[in-house]
Amino acid sequence: MPQSHPNRQLWRDVTLFDGERTYDAPMAVITDNDRIERVCRMNELSDADIADLPVAGQGGVLTPGLIDCHTHLVFGGQRAGEFEQRLEGASYADIAAQGGGIISTVRATREASEDDLYTSAAKRLQGLMADGVTTVEIKSGYGLTTEHEAKMLRVARRLGEQYPVRVVTTFLGAHALPPEYKDRKDDYIDLVCNDMIPSIADQGLADAVDVFCEGIAFNLDQTERVFQAAHKHGLPIKGHVEQLSHLGGASLAAKYNALSVDHIEWLTEDDVQAIAESGTVATLLPGAFYTLRDTQVPPIDALRRARVPMAIATDGNPGSSPIFQLTLILNMACTLFRLTPTEALQGVTANAARALGLSEQLGSIQPGQRADFCIWDIEQPAELAYAIAPGRLRQRVFDGVITHANDQ
Ligand SMILES: N=CN[C@@H](CCC(=O)O)C(=O)O
Numbered sequence: 001m002p003q004s005h006p007n008r009q010l011w012r013d014v015t016l017f018d019g020e021r022t023y024d025a026p027m028a029v030i031t032d033n034d035r036i037e038r039v040c041r042m043n044e045l046s047d048a049d050i051a052d053l054p055v056a057g058q059g060g061v062l063t064p065g066l067i068d069c070h071t072h073l074v075f076g077g078q079r080a081g082e083f084e085q086r087l088e089g090a091s092y093a094d095i096a097a098q099g100g101g102i103i104s105t106v107r108a109t110r111e112a113s114e115d116d117l118y119t120s121a122a123k124r125l126q127g128l129m130a131d132g133v134t135t136v137e138i139k140s141g142y143g144l145t146t147e148h149e150a151k152m153l154r155v156a157r158r159l160g161e162q163y164p165v166r167v168v169t170t171f172l173g174a175h176a177l178p179p180e181y182k183d184r185k186d187d188y189i190d191l192v193c194n195d196m197i198p199s200i201a202d203q204g205l206a207d208a209v210d211v212f213c214e215g216i217a218f219n220l221d222q223t224e225r226v227f228q229a230a231h232k233h234g235l236p237i238k239g240h241v242e243q244l245s246h247l248g249g250a251s252l253a254a255k256y257n258a259l260s261v262d263h264i265e266w267l268t269e270d271d272v273q274a275i276a277e278s279g280t281v282a283t284l285l286p287g288a289f290y291t292l293r294d295t296q297v298p299p300i301d302a303l304r305r306a307r308v309p310m311a312i313a314t315d316g317n318p319g320s321s322p323i324f325q326l327t328l329i330l331n332m333a334c335t336l337f338r339l340t341p342t343e344a345l346q347g348v349t350a351n352a353a354r355a356l357g358l359s360e361q362l363g364s365i366q367p368g369q370r371a372d373f374c375i376w377d378i379e380q381p382a383e384l385a386y387a388i389a390p391g392r393l394r395q396r397v398f399d400g401v402i403t404h405a406n407d408q
């Protein structure tokens with residue numbers, strides 16, 4: 001939605017988490033239109049600054065706007081029945097093998113009109129925004145035909161045009177094998193590479209290309225063909241890799257300079273070295289780990305030692321992670337994966353921006369970055385990860401405009 005940008009504004013006396021660390025002293029953040037102009041200690045502000053600048057906020061904890069860098073927000077239907085099946089003992093892979101799982105959402109998404117998909121995704125998006133999200137990545141992957149994949153991505157783009165939020169789109173045509181291609185995975189990959197990617201790229205509908213590289217999805221050769229087609233069309237790649245087993249998708253993705261490798265429960269030390277060298281972000285998805293009652297924890301210590309940037313995201317989807325609240329994921333990353341609160345916060349700010357290839361403009365409170373940030377009614381940033389509590393967002397600022405204000 002078009003916003004009018006106020007000129008210079010001051011947020012004063014804030015406790016600042018800038019995407020990397022928390023500052024000890026009370027800080028000031030000055031914006032100019034849609035950009036951050038200056039970040040300094042309160043005692044560095046001149047009398048003239050204090051006299052001239054309109055105060056847009058005072059006190060609270062200021063963080064970058066949260067970035068949910070891995071979601072499947074656009075889909076038809078829901079899968080509560082599958083949740084019940086899992087409670088009765090069926091596994092995610094069992095359900096997929098019986099034609100349920102992702103494929104049941106494919107049926108519902110194909111049947112849904114573009115407007116219906118837009119309306120249902122908008123509700124989920126509004127929930128994320130009310131939780132402090134200012135940038136969200138949305139994948140396709142429940143259409144699995146050129147027409148229906150494009151439909152999903154158009155819905156994602158439209159959400160970004162209608163709401164004060166940045167939407168980044170990822171084409172995930174190689175998410176599952178559609179029933180009409182039963183026993184013909186290579187033929188389906190031909191369609192993905194020779195028809196879907198060129199058409200999606202021509203229409204400018206995707207910012208990146210993703211593949212589900214897994215026993216229940218696509219093998220290494222098929223994954224590599226999709227990566228090659230993406231690069232041929234100038235699109236960076238990402239991967240759903242090493243989620244349920246170790247197939248080698250992460251190291252393959254590193255060869256193609258992936259922006260991120262996601263899930264990665266089964267990542268090995270060699271994979272960690274490979275992604276460290278390619279500068280690929282490790283995106284952890286504790287919501288899927290929790291929902292599927294996984295026990296294989298991603299190799300957090302090895303990632304730390306190799307200084308691989310770790311992002312975290314909701315993976316919001318109707319099956320493996322029906323969770324559309326990023327602050328809850330902060331808590332899960334700490335409790336389930338033993339991240340520190342600071343690492344978790346880096347994971348939804350600076351490192352999430354890296355996972356989208358947008359770290360030059362998003363994810364940090366620094367001069368020149370987009371003025372996307374949140375003010376929270378808490379005493380210190382770690383509280384965001386520590387407590388699971390609603391109602392802490394005092395202000396949400398998108399491109400320098402206050403889009404949510406809870407001043408009580
Ligand atoms: N792992 C594969 N894809 C999604 C699950 C999608 C679904 O179950 O509908 C994920 O990221 O978890």
Ligand SMILES: [Zn+2]
Nearest residue numbers: 070072240315
């Ligand atoms: Zn996913």
